[in-house]
Amino acid sequence: ESEDEPAEEPREPRIRETPEDIKLDAIVNTLAFHPKQDIFAAGDIDGDIYVYSYSCTEGESKELWSSGHHLKSCREVAFSHDGQKLFSVSKDKSVHLMDVEGGKLVTRIAKAHSVPINALLLVDENVLATGDDGGTLKVWDMRKGTSFMDLKHHDDYISGIAIDQAKRMLLTSSGDGTMGVFNIKRRRFELLSEFQSGDLTSVAIMKRGKKVVCGSSEGTMYIFNWNGFGATSDRFAVKAESVDCIVPITDSILCAASMDGVIRAINLLPNRVLGCIGQHVGEPIEQIARSRDSRFLASCAHDQMIKFWDISSLRDMTPWR
Incomplete structure (x- = not known):
């Protein structure tokens, strides 16, 4: 052995443009990014919740903890605005509140709804809105563990919930083909769209609160004027099988995921597809989520993969005139 052969340099870990794909043991229904750290949560069809840290350094993304508290499929997860709590809803009809740091279950509302819960929106630190498979919307005061709104105006499942910046109007999208409008300040139902x-x-909600967009299973996007909720002001047919999940990126640009496994970037008014952001080839996408700095979009699909896409260029696009 010659002594003057240089020792091998340790290989620098490779830096990628996006975090590596993560493969889970079951189909992931839902994803949410932490508001302050490089962490995300995922809920799967077995009812398990995983919290991961993510990084662009190869091999650096890792599972922080997992929880099996739900008895059936976890349908939606959401972090509190301070990032210390994680809320989840499930097919088992329960609402869970967990401690993000250690994954401890803090609060469980076991029979929150009489049918499986499908949608979840955090209004503020203590107020939570949930929508179920039968079309009932409930709004909860989590300090008391009780609901102060319990209204059924939809004939089918509630698929999504949004709220305006003033935290006054709650909007619901439903499988019955209507959008519901609820006044959370006055605790009452206002109207259903056509x-x-x-x-x-x-x-x-897009365009600085002036427009509301709904995706549909037919692949059409329906656009409403704020305060003109009865009838659509515009519609845009995306050449996709369906528009299953939409996430605003800027005031005018959103990402839309579809049953065909493709994630598209779409500009609103003028309406046009800007391009494909990424895809799970031939696998229906369950949900997409945007990271806190709008640098990444994460997607989960029937291939049991969580994939990350670089969307930083969308922030810098000049709005189309």
């Missing part, structure tokens, strides 16, 4: 063709799968 029926649209297909299930409304998702709802988002």
Whole structure:
């Protein structure tokens, strides 16, 4: 052995553009990013919840903890605005509140609804809105563990919930083809939109609060004027099998995920598809989520994969005139 051969340099870990894919043991229904740290939560069809840290350094993303408290499929997860709590809802009809740091179950509302819960929105630190498979919307005071609104105006499942910046109007999208409008300040139902063709799968507020967009199972996006909730002001047919999940990225641009496994970037008004952000080839996408800095979009699909896509260029796009 010659002594003057240089020792091998340790290989620097590779830096990727996006975190590596994560493969789970079951189909993931729901994803949410932490508001302050490089952490995300995922809920799967077995009722398990996973919390991961993510990084662009190869091999650095890792599972922090997992929880099997739900008895059936976890349908939705959401972090509190301070990032210390994680809320989840399930097919088992329960609402759970967990401590993000250690994954400890803090509060369980076991029979929160009489049928499986499908949608969840955090209004503020203590107020939670939930929507179920039968079309009932409930709004909870988590300090008391009781609901102060319990209203059924939809004939089918509630697929999505959104709220305006003033925290006054709650909007619901439903499988019955309507959008529901609820006044949370006055604790009352306001109106349902006209029926649209297909299930409304998702709802988002865009254009600095002036427009509301709903995705549909037919692949059409329905656009409403704020305060003109009865009838659509515009519609846009995306050449996709369906628009199952929408996430606003800027005031005018959203990402839409579809049954065909493709995630598209879409500009609203003028309406046009800007391009494909990524895809799970041939696998229906369950949900997409945007990281706190709008750098990444994460997606989960029937391939049991969580994938990350770089969407940083969307923030810098000049709005289309």
